[in-house]
Amino acid sequence: MNCTALVENPQHSGLTVYNMKCFTFLLFLYLFSRSVVDCAADGKGYFIFIDNWCAWYTREPEQVEFLIDWYFNEQFTMRYNSTVGNWTGFTPAGLIFASMYNENIYEVKQKILERQLICVDNTDLLFTGMDLNMAEPNITLTEITTSSHDTMLVCSAYDFYPKHIRVTWHRNGQEVTSGVTLTDVMTNGDGSYHVHSFLEFTPGRQDRVSCVVEHISLREPKIYDWDSSFNQSERSFVIGGVCALLLGAVILSSGLIHYRRRRSVI
Structure with a gap:
């Protein structure tokens, strides 16, 4: 569903009222029907945009994450993460809505059900289709x-x-x-x-x-x-010590060779 909300000229109070009515209507639909995906604000962005997705990191269905990203006027407002188990707000408005959702026991139960239906129940289907193209990192x-x-x-x-x-x-x-x-x-x-x-x-x-x-x-x-058995300064010290030992070995070898040559001449 798209709903144009013109906000280019704030002097037009009629547009502002329409904008607020659009927001209230869409928020109502989202809370009670979950049928609203976005509401276009203009040709460049979205008034409201909601992105639902699943993230599989392992083959275990219990490990799948269900995430919902909520954008308002192209600004990342809040996110739901099933691993955390609640909403996290990133803007003043997002903090308000996140707190409201987290305190709603029906919202919490619905997110658990959505994760099961959208992500967990489709794990086998996903892996069946991806096994042919899957590549290990x-x-x-x-x-x-x-x-x-x-x-x-x-x-x-x-x-x-x-x-x-x-x-x-x-x-x-x-x-x-x-x-x-x-x-x-x-x-x-x-x-x-x-x-x-x-x-x-x-x-x-x-x-x-x-x-x-x-x-x-x-x-x-x-x-x-x-391998953190020794840090960078200790490595430098060890390298310096090894170099000193090598230099000493070279000098000692040169001295022994020179001494033997003198003995052979005598």
């Missing part, structure tokens, strides 16, 4: 030198299909969220995708840092460990 874990004393790790996933993938960082068994930057999932142009996740942190002597990759082509999550 190739993973690399590398360290980047930075100007600071922190360490920058890059976990990259290449040549995977389908698009949805989950890349997380774990430090000593606990998931890390601070210092993490994730790029958009980008296409390779051949139907496969790649993505990169960055972690910047100050390593400790006994830290165990891992990159965990979840994708529906994988029977279980893949874990890639970073």
Whole structure:
């Protein structure tokens, strides 16, 4: 359903009233019938746009995420995430509506039912159609030198299909969220995708840092460990020590050769 809401000239009070009536009408329909998908505001964007989608990271139906993205005037307003179990608002209006939905017990139960009907019940059908084209990601874990004393790790996933993938960082068994930057999932142009996740942190002597990759082509999550047995400064010290030992060995060898030559001449 499309509903034109002209808001270009705020001096026209009639248009403003029509705009509010449109919003109220659409909100009513969405809350009680779920039949409204969007309401065009102009030729460039949407007055209201709601995107429902499922995300499969593994083959287990219980692991599927049901998400709803709500946009208002092209602004990302709020999201429902079945893993979290509630709505999260990102704007002042989104915070109000998210709180209202989260306190509505019927809304909570309906989202659980929607996840089951839309996502969980279609898991087998999805995998049957995708098995022929599915591609497992190739993973690399590398360290980047930075100007600071922190360490920058890059976990990259290449040549995977389908698009949805989950890349997380774990430090000593606990998931890390601070210092993490994730790029958009980008296409390779051949139907496969790649993505990169960055972690910047100050390593400790006994830290165990891992990159965990979840994708529906994988029977279980893949874990890639970073060797943090010693940090960058310690590595430099070890490398310097090794160089000094090598230099000493060369000097000692030269001295022994020179001594033996003198003995042979005498």
